[in-house]
Amino acid sequence: MPIESLQDRAEQLLLDAGILPVITADSVDQGRRIAEALLDGGLKSLELTLRTPAALETLATLKHELPDIVIGAGTVLNDQHIRQSIDAGADFLVTPGTPTTLADALAQAPIPVVPGGATPTEFLSLMAHGFRVCKLFPATAVGGLAMVKGLAGPLAGLKLCPTGGIGEGDAAQFLSQPNVLCIGGSWMVPKDWIAAGDYRRVRDSAKNAAKLIAEVRARG
Numbered sequence: 399m400p401i402e403s404l405q406d407r408a409e410q411l412l413l414d415a416g417i418l419p420v421i422t423a424d425s426v427d428q429g430r431r432i433a434e435a436l437l438d439g440g441l442k443s444l445e446l447t448l449r450t451p452a453a454l455e456t457l458a459t460l461k462h463e464l465p466d467i468v469i470g471a472g473t474v475l476n477d478q479h480i481r482q483s484i485d486a487g488a489d490f491l492v493t494p495g496t497p498t499t500l501a502d503a504l505a506q507a508p509i510p511v512v513p514g515g516a517t518p519t520e521f522l523s524l525m526a527h528g529f530r531v532c533k534l535f536p537a538t539a540v541g542g543l544a545m546v547k548g549l550a551g552p553l554a555g556l557k558l559c560p561t562g563g564i565g566e567g568d569a570a571q572f573l574s575q576p577n578v579l580c581i582g583g584s585w586m587v588p589k590d591w592i593a594a595g596d597y598r599r600v601r602d603s604a605k606n607a608a609k610l611i612a613e614v615r616a617r618g
Contacts, residue, residue, distance in 0.1 A: 405528065414442075417583060418445050419584065420472060430463065434597070442468060461486070461487035471491050525556065534549075539562060546560055546572065570610055
């Protein structure tokens with residue numbers, strides 16, 4: 399499929415998500431319980447980082463057991479990650495940053511990709527590869543809302559998923575920007591809740607996030 403069509407799909411996936419929980423699973427069971435809590439709260443998409451030995455097995459298990467969930471494989475760093483994520487059933491790929499060699503490989507991937515960048519130069523390079531749907535990371539560390547707004551004029555065709563440092567308190571401000579499709583965050587899956595097995599709070603936080611998405615979009 400041409401990269402233009404895959405980027406159309408990436409745009410729709412992020413629009414459908416609105417808020418993309420970024421999760422890290424230490425075990426398949428933990429990943430399953432997090433995903434179930436997020437689904438119960440109304441969030442049907444997530445980014446599962448490839449930061450633990452259990453990540454790929456968790457991804458494959460969730461896609462098999464929870465077919466309603468949309469999963470992006472996150473922290474994709476190399477060709478091996480691309481292949482493994484696709485084989486495990488990832489719906490799309492996400493990178494924290496995208497050097498040229500990785501961008502070249504991602505441009506050949508058969509599924510949607512949301513490559514990461516942090517500067518106008520990086521985004522221009524990604525757009526030259528055919529990517530117009532990108533992750534701004536780490537969002538707050540590189541300027542937050544000011545960066546999002548600053549990119550809107552000169553890179554009018556760029557659509558963003560700001561991720562990194564965004565919390566429930568400022569999520570709506572990011573999501574209301576015209577060049578933002580979706581925001582990524584982990585405030586609904588903090589480590590202490592997960593360590594305590596407090597998935598009820600994960601569900602309730604997901605409910606609040608789903609409500610926030612609806613409110614922002616109702617305002618137009």
